Amino acid sequence: MKGLLLKDLYQLWKYCRTFLLIVVVFLGVSFVSPENLFFSLYPAMICGVLPMTLLSYDERTGWNQYSAALPCSRVQIVSAKYLLGLMIEVVVLAVSLTATAVASGSSGAAGSLLTLGAILWFVGLVTPSILMPVVLWLGTEKGRIVYMFMIALIAGAGAAVMRTKTLESIQSVSSVPFAAMALGATVVYGLSWLLSIRLYQKKEF
Amino acid sequence: MNNAIEIKGLTKTYPGFQLGPVDLTLPGGCIMGLVGENGAGKSTTIKLLLGMLRPDGGNALVLGQDPLRSGAPVREDLGVVLDEVGLPTCVTVRQTGKIMAGIFRHWEQETYDALARRLAIPADKPFGDMSRGNKMKMGIAVALSHGARLLLLDEATSGLDPVVRDDVTDLLLDFTRQEDHTVLLSSHIVSDMEKICDYIAFLHKGKLMLNEEKDRLLDEYGILRCTAEELDAIAPEAVLHRKDGHWGAEAIVRREAVPAGVPVGPVSIEELFIHMVKEDR
Amino acid sequence: MHIFIDNKSGAPIYDQIYNQIKTQIIGGDLPADEMLPSIRGLAKDLRISFITTKRAYDELESEGLIYTIPGKGCFVAEKNTQLLREENLKKIEEHLDQIVHLATMCHLTREELLSMVEFGMEEYQ
Numbered sequence: 001m002k003g004l005l006l007k008d009l010y011q012l013w014k015y016c017r018t019f020l021l022i023v024v025v026f027l028g029v030s031f032v033s034p035e036n037l038f039f040s041l042y043p044a045m046i047c048g049v050l051p052m053t054l055l056s057y058d059e060r061t062g063w064n065q066y067s068a069a070l071p072c073s074r075v076q077i078v079s080a081k082y083l084l085g086l087m088i089e090v091v092v093l094a095v096s097l098t099a100t101a102v103a104s105g106s107s108g109a110a111g112s113l114l115t116l117g118a119i120l121w122f123v124g125l126v127t128p129s130i131l132m133p134v135v136l137w138l139g140t141e142k143g144r145i146v147y148m149f150m151i152a153l154i155a156g157a158g159a160a161v162m163r164t165k166t167l168e169s170i171q172s173v174s175s176v177p178f179a180a181m182a183l184g185a186t187v188v189y190g191l192s193w194l195l196s197i198r199l200y201q202k203k204e205f
Numbered sequence: 206m207n208n209a210i211e212i213k214g215l216t217k218t219y220p221g222f223q224l225g226p227v228d229l230t231l232p233g234g235c236i237m238g239l240v241g242e243n244g245a246g247k248s249t250t251i252k253l254l255l256g257m258l259r260p261d262g263g264n265a266l267v268l269g270q271d272p273l274r275s276g277a278p279v280r281e282d283l284g285v286v287l288d289e290v291g292l293p294t295c296v297t298v299r300q301t302g303k304i305m306a307g308i309f310r311h312w313e314q315e316t317y318d319a320l321a322r323r324l325a326i327p328a329d330k331p332f333g334d335m336s337r338g339n340k341m342k343m344g345i346a347v348a349l350s351h352g353a354r355l356l357l358l359d360e361a362t363s364g365l366d367p368v369v370r371d372d373v374t375d376l377l378l379d380f381t382r383q384e385d386h387t388v389l390l391s392s393h394i395v396s397d398m399e400k401i402c403d404y405i406a407f408l409h410k411g412k413l414m415l416n417e418e419k420d421r422l423l424d425e426y427g428i429l430r431c432t433a434e435e436l437d438a439i440a441p442e443a444v445l446h447r448k449d450g451h452w453g454a455e456a457i458v459r460r461e462a463v464p465a466g467v468p469v470g471p472v473s474i475e476e477l478f479i480h481m482v483k484e485d486r
Numbered sequence: 487m488h489i490f491i492d493n494k495s496g497a498p499i500y501d502q503i504y505n506q507i508k509t510q511i512i513g514g515d516l517p518a519d520e521m522l523p524s525i526r527g528l529a530k531d532l533r534i535s536f537i538t539t540k541r542a543y544d545e546l547e548s549e550g551l552i553y554t555i556p557g558k559g560c561f562v563a564e565k566n567t568q569l570l571r572e573e574n575l576k577k578i579e580e581h582l583d584q585i586v587h588l589a590t591m592c593h594l595t596r597e598e599l600l601s602m603v604e605f606g607m608e609e610y611q
Contacts, residue, residue, distance in 0.1 A: 069283070384526065
């Protein structure tokens with residue numbers, strides 16, 4: 001398991017530095033205009049698809065076959081990707097919230113930060129929850145159609161968020177329903193994890 | 206000696222291709238060459254042994270265990286080199302060692318380092334930029350660095366230059382110095398590996414045509430070069446494959462069926478295989 | 487001990503090993519009780535299969551030229567002169583068969599053949 005995560009981290013560092021750049025740029029923008037939520041949400045969304053990007057690399061390099069021949073169980077292989085997804089989300093969340101907190105200064109109440117965090121968490125986990133089982137089961141080639149659909153959905157949602165939601169507008173709202181949303185997303189992520197394990201165990205190479 | 210591999214009635218069907226039923230045993234401590242054309246079913250057989258595929262019928266035992274049921278633990282004892290190796294393109298020798306140290310319970314870092322040096326694998330090049338030869342060497346270095354007892358090499362030597370093939374031969378012989386170390390080597394061509402193989406198995410269109418001790422095979426068959434009339438005089442069931450030319454005939458024959466005094470020349474595994482496959486067409 | 491494998495000779499490899507070790511034992515190059523290399527070790531050094539090497543050793547052992555101590559290895563056996571004599575007689579008979587065959591083919595008389603043998607033996611001594 002440790003080896004699997006390490007391998008993903010090496011690849012992440014090598015190929016996903018562009019993602020990192022995007023995250024930094026967007027956070028920078030959100031720093032300048034903290035009232036616009038889209039710029040803090042976008043990094044969370046694109047980081048949610050990183051595990052899928054790694055899966056497509058695995059397919060291309062033949063790692064998915066090789067790992068099946070190594071003493072890694074399929075549970076471990078799937079779990080490594082889900083854990084990595086969680087780790088990425090935690091990092092993005094921490095960075096985004098810190099940036100927002102710093103940018104908004106004293107105006108950012110703890111409640112609104114919690115709400116923002118819940119939204120970020122939700123947005124970051126929903127995409128991989130749906131995509132991971134599809135990609136693990138059908139492969140990136142066939143999973144791509146679903147992938148495209150999800151990207152469109154994310155873009156749409158992003159646009160909607162950009163138009164309606166600002167940090168001020170969520171300040172007045174209770175953070176309870178958002179926390180519930182985040183909790184729900186976590187449960188869905190867990191269920192997706194279990195489903196992926198089931199699907200991957202049936203897979204043949 | 207216990208059998209390292211035991212396959213009984215193994216079948217796997219794909220649209221347009223059926224493997225088996227394959228029956229095959231490989232005693233521990235021996236090297237087997239699994240020979241077959243591309244698409245003959247060599248990779249499918251090896252994947253079934255690794256539990257990467259589910260058989261439609263029959264079963265396989267690897268080191269005495271069912272690969273599907275025993276799962277990951279039995280693979281600790283297997284060294285596997287697949288056709289594509291399958292390492293991420295960005296990792297170096299050192300990084301690969303770190304990854305594998307996190308995967309294998311009995312990872313031997315010193316063995317790995319020594320092998321990488323001995324095989325002269327470029328230390329700083331990412332895997333994706335390496336030549337096919339060096340990629341294979343990486344796969345082999347990993348396979349030999351975690352105390353494996355059975356090596357499964359799928360086309361690991363094809364496309365390598367003669368010098369690298371020679372290195373690989375040495376490594377395999379080093380490996381089987383230990384009595385319980387076994388190698389299954391699949392290839393569409395054995396040639397220089399032929400000498401080190403104890404057993405030879407032929408796969409053709411998913412069927413196992415032959416599985417014999419190599420020396421017995423070479424004892425049993427020979428090449429007969431004579432006139433067409435002389436060849437006609439030999440019992441047809443003893444003639445494996447004949448080729449009639451302008452100036453005489455050539456045939457792979459069972460030596461015992463040839464009358465004494467008629468000189469029968471030695472046959473190579475490759476010639477034998479080609480003749481068997483052609484006869485099947 | 488020397489062993490040379492000739493891949494092009496056509497003779498089976500185990501036969502080549504068997505013959506060369508045998509010649510060296512009979513010729514006295516390998517003294518009695520000398521330890522032979524391990525089968526796996528020799529196979530590696532000669533870059534040949536384990537079973538091929540084992541077969542050569544098995545044949546040497548079945549002829550009483552070497553003996554095995556389990557767990558220790560293979561050793562050169564005490565030379566059995568009676569056995570050697572019998573073996574050489576067998577070879578002489580085989581060669582004689584051919585000589586007689588060839589002699590009849592070119593109409594050599596018995597006297598001519600015998601004188602050739604005598605001449606040959608004088609030369610040798």
